[in-house]
Amino acid sequence: MHSYSLTAPAKINLYLEIIGDRPDGFHELVMILQSIELADRLDIQPSDTQNIYVYCEHPQVPTDETNLAYRAARLMCDVFGDAYANYGGVSIRIEKNIPVAAGLAGGSSNAAAVLVGIDLMWKLGLTQPELQDLAAKLGSDIPFCLAGGTAIATGRGEKLAPIEDLDNIWLVLAKHDNISVSTPWAYQTYRQQYSDSYVRDVTSINNRNAQVHSSPLVKAIAHKNKVEIGKLIRNDLEKVVLPRYPQVAALKSAFATQDILGTMMSGSGPTVFALCESEAKAIATRRQVKNQLQDPHLNFWVTKLATSGIQILATN
Numbered sequence: 070m071h072s073y074s075l076t077a078p079a080k081i082n083l084y085l086e087i088i089g090d091r092p093d094g095f096h097e098l099v100m101i102l103q104s105i106e107l108a109d110r111l112d113i114q115p116s117d118t119q120n121i122y123v124y125c126e127h128p129q130v131p132t133d134e135t136n137l138a139y140r141a142a143r144l145m146c147d148v149f150g151d152a153y154a155n156y157g158g159v160s161i162r163i164e165k166n167i168p169v170a171a172g173l174a175g176g177s178s179n180a181a182a183v184l185v186g187i188d189l190m191w192k193l194g195l196t197q198p199e200l201q202d203l204a205a206k207l208g209s210d211i212p213f214c215l216a217g218g219t220a221i222a223t224g225r226g227e228k229l230a231p232i233e234d235l236d237n238i239w240l241v242l243a244k245h246d247n248i249s250v251s252t253p254w255a256y257q258t259y260r261q262q263y264s265d266s267y268v269r270d271v272t273s274i275n276n277r278n279a280q281v282h283s284s285p286l287v288k289a290i291a292h293k294n295k296v297e298i299g300k301l302i303r304n305d306l307e308k309v310v311l312p313r314y315p316q317v318a319a320l321k322s323a324f325a326t327q328d329i330l331g332t333m334m335s336g337s338g339p340t341v342f343a344l345c346e347s348e349a350k351a352i353a354t355r356r357q358v359k360n361q362l363q364d365p366h367l368n369f370w371v372t373k374l375a376t377s378g379i380q381i382l383a384t385n
């Protein structure tokens with residue numbers, strides 16, 4: 070049996086609109102999701118026992134069943150019982166480069182890589198829709214992380230419509246290591262404050278989805294109009310997260326004073342990104358904002374938009 074090394078990229082939300090409540094307790098969303106080059110590396114190999122092992126040196130990454138990568142392996146063992154009985158357990162080593170609990174889908178992307186790695190290792194020959202169905206059982210962002218690129222996500226976030234891939238835009242990410250935002254808290258607080266404006270019937274939900282498909286932002290993406298993209302990005306969760314975490318609001322304001330295309334919080338935060346025309350502008354923006362805020366808890370990354378999700382780095 071072979072072992073696989075995979076790259077698992079992070080994502081940002083170029084657009085996150087909360088449309089309403091769902092019967093399953095989640096929110097009905099329309100998002101535009103975008104892969105970025107900042108990525109973890111996962112090495113997936115057979116373990117000598119029937120157990121699943123997760124190894125990661127990052128102190129904030131759990132190695133037990135609370136890790137989404139572990140849960141992805143567990144799901145594969147449960148669904149493909151014959152292969153599991155035949156081949157035994159799985160050992161997963163994670164090299165963590167994506168900031169943890171950041172709104173960048175790092176854990177989701179790791180889980181997506183585990184699904185792909187085990188599919189290859191056990192020669193299951195799963196199709197992309199089959200992998201996406203498994204991914205959706207684990208979390209709303211995970212189906213997107215499989216194929217990556219640029220996509221409109223609806224429903225819980227698991228229904229995907231790929232659109233023109235974007236690249237050639239640089240970005241600076243910044244995250245406070247002393248702030249963590251609970252995603253359930255962010256959505257619940259949004260519900261408490263804004264459920265009056267929620268759309269409730271299927272026709273209205275479909276209309277909102279259709280409007281986003283033909284929206285100025287999707288057109289700007291199709292035309293690779295970076296300036297328009299920067300102006301049109303949106304994240305509804307900012308409305309609850311920024312007032313509760315003034316440092317995150319201050320970080321966004323600091324980015325907004327720079328020569329950038331646009332700035333926005335990603336997912337439920339606390340990461341804020343700034344889209345930049347070039348690598349040089351991204352590096353200059355990082356330097357200026359770092360100097361302006363002088364916060365030892367603030368970490369920065371310069372990276373680029375990417376056109377793909379999980380990729381195989383090596384087979385052994």
Ligand code: C5P
Nearest residue numbers: 095096098208209210225226252253256
């Ligand atoms: O699916 P995932 O594990 O990423 O979701 C984390 C939390 O975010 C959920 O438990 C829920 O509170 C909230 N959420 C939501 N509606 C969505 C996606 C996430 O309310 N569409």
